[in-house]
Amino acid sequence: MLVSDSLSVNSCGHLTIGGADVVTLAKKYGTPLYIMDEDKIRRTCKEYMSALTKCWGEKFLVQYASKAFCTKYMYKILDEEGFGADVVSGGELYTALKAGFPSNKIVFHGNNKTAEELRFALEAEIREIIVDNAEELELINEIAAELGKVANISFRIKPGVDAHTHDFVKTGQIDSKFGVALENGEAFDFVKSALSYKNIKLCGVHCHIGSQIFDPEPFAHAAELMMEFIAKVKAELDFEVSELNLGGGFGIRYTEEDDPRSVYDAVKSFTDVVRAQAEKYDLSLPFISIEPGRSVVAEAGITVYTVGSVKEIKDIRTYVSVDGGMTDNPRYALYGSKYTMVLPERAEETPTEIVTVAGRNCESGDLLGENIHLPAVKAGDLLAVLSTGAYNYSMASNYNRVPRPPVVMVKNGVDKLVVKRETYEDIISNDLI
Numbered sequence: 270m271l272v273s274d275s276l277s278v279n280s281c282g283h284l285t286i287g288g289a290d291v292v293t294l295a296k297k298y299g300t301p302l303y304i305m306d307e308d309k310i311r312r313t314c315k316e317y318m319s320a321l322t323k324c325w326g327e328k329f330l331v332q333y334a335s336k337a338f339c340t341k342y343m344y345k346i347l348d349e350e351g352f353g354a355d356v357v358s359g360g361e362l363y364t365a366l367k368a369g370f371p372s373n374k375i376v377f378h379g380n381n382k383t384a385e386e387l388r389f390a391l392e393a394e395i396r397e398i399i400v401d402n403a404e405e406l407e408l409i410n411e412i413a414a415e416l417g418k419v420a421n422i423s424f425r426i427k428p429g430v431d432a433h434t435h436d437f438v439k440t441g442q443i444d445s446k447f448g449v450a451l452e453n454g455e456a457f458d459f460v461k462s463a464l465s466y467k468n469i470k471l472c473g474v475h476c477h478i479g480s481q482i483f484d485p486e487p488f489a490h491a492a493e494l495m496m497e498f499i500a501k502v503k504a505e506l507d508f509e510v511s512e513l514n515l516g517g518g519f520g521i522r523y524t525e526e527d528d529p530r531s532v533y534d535a536v537k538s539f540t541d542v543v544r545a546q547a548e549k550y551d552l553s554l555p556f557i558s559i560e561p562g563r564s565v566v567a568e569a570g571i572t573v574y575t576v577g578s579v580k581e582i583k584d585i586r587t588y589v590s591v592d593g594g595m596t597d598n599p600r601y602a603l604y605g606s607k608y609t610m611v612l613p614e615r616a617e618e619t620p621t622e623i624v625t626v627a628g629r630n631c632e633s634g635d636l637l638g639e640n641i642h643l644p645a646v647k648a649g650d651l652l653a654v655l656s657t658g659a660y661n662y663s664m665a666s667n668y669n670r671v672p673r674p675p676v677v678m679v680k681n682g683v684d685k686l687v688v689k690r691e692t693y694e695d696i697i698s699n700d701l702i
């Protein structure tokens with residue numbers, strides 16, 4: 270099963286992405302290679318825009334979580350599709366601005382933004398800074414005063430919701446380094462103090478409960494709690510929070526076991542709750558923002574490798590080693606993430622073997638997957654890992670001084686290089702002596 274509607278098999282039996290032959294692209298650009306289906310990214314953006322328009326009207330902004338996949342070209346797509354963006358570092362902000370992305374559609378996240386980054390964000394007049402902690406609030410007020418500005422902010426709140434996902438990507442519970450807690454009154458005190466700062470304008474509250482979540486219930490529950498909080502703030506501080514940011518986290522399909530809901534269903538599950546809570550507490554309908562990252566790009570991308578060796582360790586396992594690995598996709602090493610793999614030259618052949626796919630880095634844990642079902646595979650074959658559009662290129666490293674692969678976008682079946690392959694010269698470019 271090919272897990273994404275971007276993928277198909279052509280008459281030569283080759284894997285295609287966005288209508289382009291993966292084998293041809295691998296020959297043209299070399300491997301390892303990231304390929305993204307631009308039409309799929311745009312289709313998903315449109316699904317978000319239309320779901321929110323249908324379920325909520327006009328008062329919303331979808332702020333793509335840049336960390337999932339951040340390149341200048343991606344911001345061009347987002348801008349054309351009417352999206353905003355969330356950034357988590359000066360580097361992401363810089364990339365967005367260099368791509369000509371409108372600064373008034375950018376929000377800035379992070380649990381330890383530096384003074385330099387905050388100044389950069391305030392000078393660029395971004396839409397909002399999502400404040401994580403008391404020290405940061407004070408620092409923003411100080412820098413904004415120096416610059417003669419008023420900073421628009423939201424607060425990151427931990428609503429105390431269990432997101433039913435991997436521990437490393439859960440963020441809404443009280444034991445999290447992100448944000449301030451609802452349960453113990455910390456969030457309330459925080460809002461109260463923000464209202465007293467001269468160079469701060471409190472606009473909204475934010476929560477993000479985790480990532481790769483399929484169940485609608487935790488999103489709905491988080492929305493319910495956040496609206497209760499907005500009601501409490503209104504009742505006790507006579508201040509109506511006008512914006513509710515519900516974060517990202519919508520799950521995607523990596524393997525056939527994954528069963529994500531449609532974008533529409535995901536959106537409807539929380540907009541219904543927000544509306545009902547607004548009625549219950551007599552609140553105006555808030556401006557809603559969300560921050561999907563993975564679900565916008567993951568299924569639009571694949572990574573293509575070349576197999577270098579097949580090592581059978583009798584009665585134990587067979588290692589299939591490829592020319593990339595944890596340097597371009599650290600997700601198996603980090604989270605044990607499962608992927609679907611295909612041989613692009615023989616995409617319809619029935620799997621006959623169960624193998625371990627290993628990377629080329631000097632590290633035993635450098636695996637891309639275990640118990641992978643493939644047809645008989647040999648050195649020189651291409652191997653594609655599917656659904657790698659999110660958190661692969663963006664998490665890639667130069668460990669072992671391995672150059673990062675290029676990114677090719679396919680639009681209407683036509684390929685375009687949007688990020689070039691790193692060279693050895695790029696790798697030593699910061700070495701001074």
Ligand code: LLP
Binds near residue numbers: 355519600660
């Ligand atoms: N908003 C905030 C505040 C976030 O922290 C995140 C993700 C998102 C939005 C986007 O979540 P998404 O829609 O992509 O699930 N490296 C991990 C994922 C880390 C997610 C961190 N925050 C992985 O490869 O699975």
